Every structure is written in C-alpha cells, then in structure tokens.
Amino acid sequence: MRKELFLPALLHFFVDFFSVYALFAFHLRSELGAILILSYDALAFLPQPLFGALFEKSKHMASLGSLGCLLVIIGALIPEAITAIVFFGIGNAIFHVCEGKLVLDKSEKSAPLGIFISFGSIGLALALSFSNLYLFLSLLFVFIILAILNCFVPYTKAIPFVYQAKEGHSSTLVLALILIVAGVFLRGFFGQYTAYTWPKNDLSSLNILWVGLAIFFGKVIGGFLLDYFGSIPLIVLSALLSLLGYFFPSSLALSLVGVAGVNLLMALTMEFMRRAMPSFTAFGFGLLAAFLLLGYAAGFALISYAVFQSWLDPILMVLNAASLIFVYVILKKDGRQQTALLGLHPKEGKA
C-alpha cells in the first residue's frame, strides 16, 4: 500500500474525533441530545450521495476533502451546538465523499479501503471515552497540519483502480448496486438490533472503547482478508462471527468478536460497489453511507418503539450474507470479480 493513502485514513480519524468530541462537550442529554445527534448524523450521512454526484468529476478531490476538514475545524471552535452541528455535518459529508472517492480510485487493492474506513471508528471511540483539553488542542494542531498537507500530496502517483466495461455493457450494474445497498441497510439494522446484555450505553466504562477497537480491527482486517482469500470466504467468516453476538449476548469478549465479524464486510462492500459502479464511485460511496444510517435508524426505531423480536437478528444476518453472495455472482458473470492472492484460480476473471 502506498504511503500517501494513509493520510486520508488519518484525516478520517481526526474528522470523526473532533466532530464527536466537540459535540459531547455541549453536554447533550436525553431527548434534546438525541434529536441533535440524530440531526448531526442526518447532515453527515444523508447528503453524501448528493455531494458525491456534485463532486464526481472534480479534479480537486483532495482540496475538497481538506475543505471538509476545515468545516469540521471551524465547527470544533464554535461554542454553540446547533451552528456547530451544521458545520460538523456538512464538513463530514464533504470529507467522506471526497476522500472516500480518492481512496477508491487510487487503490488497486482492497486493504486501503478497509484502512480508510477503520480510522473513523477509533476517532469516534476515543472521543466518547476521553475528555482532556490538552489532548483536544494538540490533536487540533496536528489535524490542521495534516489537512493542509492533504492539498499537496501527489495522489496521482498511486496505482489506480481501473475498470473498463465490456463493449455493449453498461458500466453500472443496477441489480448488484441495489443488493449491495440492501446489505448495508441490513448491517446497519442488525448492528443496532443485537441485544447485548453488557452495558454498551455506559459512557463511564471502557466498553465503548472496546467496541470501537473491535470495529476498527474488523474493518482493517476485512480489507486484507479480502485481498488474500477473496470475497466468498470473507462473507462466510463474517456471517459465522456475527452470529456469535446473537448466541452469546452476555459475553463481552464474544460479542466483540461478533462486532468485528460484522465489520469485516465494510471493505468488501466498498470493493463490490466500485466494481458495480466504476464510473460513479463518489456517488456510490455516498449511497452506502446514506443507507447505513437509514438501516441504523430503522434498527434503533424498532428497538425503541416496538416489542423486541430476537429471532429477527440471525435471519437478517443470513440475508445480508446471501445478498452479498448474489452480488458476487452478478459481478463474476460480468467478469468483474476480485482476484484474490490466495484464490483457487488466480488468473481467472482479471478485471
């Protein structure tokens, strides 16, 4: 992996850290807190397809990513919650789409995709677990330096992901895209719906940091596993591990393995998306983000406002795996499947 691709991942850490850290510095509580956080999530995730479509053909993607960072920095310095939320939300959306597209287009392998998305969860977990003014100011200084540096890094030198559609074939596979989005929705849903019995809502405990680390680990390792073993083994492994959280909800350790298992599929989803829609990776990235939030919100709504149906969880997990296997079949039919380093037929179907 080329060194310059670590910079978007580091920036992802800072963007998520500052957004959440500064938001929680407003001491949001109860319903009002939930409304403001939901508004932040909506602003950060839902406009991503829109920004993706707007910036898709831009030649200044890195600079736009830095603009997103700048909005987050301004938000972190604003002492009023609602204005800060607007800056955080818009900044987050622009950053994720632009840097996400950059990594998707400039990385030949899947590992950089996993690394990019994983750093955000560490930032989020750290922001929820620690509170220290010196930490805040020193990290803010590093963030500003890295955001400026991002404008001048020569990303053009990285090995790009290139896919040429077959003659007469559309470059976008709509059915594959719908299934990928459905899988993301389900993942957001059951991630929220799994009934862990250990206290995950206790901010004073280190559980939130453990969950963040499990998510980080799952996302990072998912990209590498995808490069080495290919899609199907990864989907099966993720399905088996994610069921652990359902069968052992009282065990923190096994639940964390389950959380990591669910997150193994993040890099795979991005890989599938760029193969299903290679001409519109920014829009595709935004689409995944928007549906992840919708699935998450649906899971939260169901758990909060309806009688808990525990049998739903494994069914959704299996459905998620099935939808991704079906996407793999569609991509393979079109000659777009990924070639694993340790695959059985390494020369077959090179895109």
Added chain:
Amino acid sequence: MINLVIFDVAPINFVVPILLFVLLPVAAVICIIIAIVIIRKRNKKKNKALTCGEPQENKEAKQPKKGK
C-alpha cells in the same frame, strides 16, 4: 455515526420518532433523487457533446489536406 442508545430516549416524546420515521427517509430520498438527476443531466450533456462532435470530426477527416 454516534450511537443513540447512550441517550435515554422516552417513547412519549414524538420529535425523535418523527425524525426517525419521516424526516430521515424523506431527506434520504430527496438527496438520492437530486443526485441521480445531476448524474443523468451530466451524462446527457456528455452524450450530446459526443454526438455533436462526431460529424465535425468526420468532416475534418474528409477535408483534403492543403499544401501537399
């Protein structure tokens, strides 16, 4: 994404459910529709430019080279 379970949301409050069930999906649909419209318009423009450019290229190709 910040996990909402850390907030003690009471079901009696109607703002959170309205946000969850109405505003969020509606906002998502609006954003996606606008994005698709932008992409389609851009593609149309690109196709138009391609089809308009083709005859001109042919015309240029058919023109006899001067000075030889």
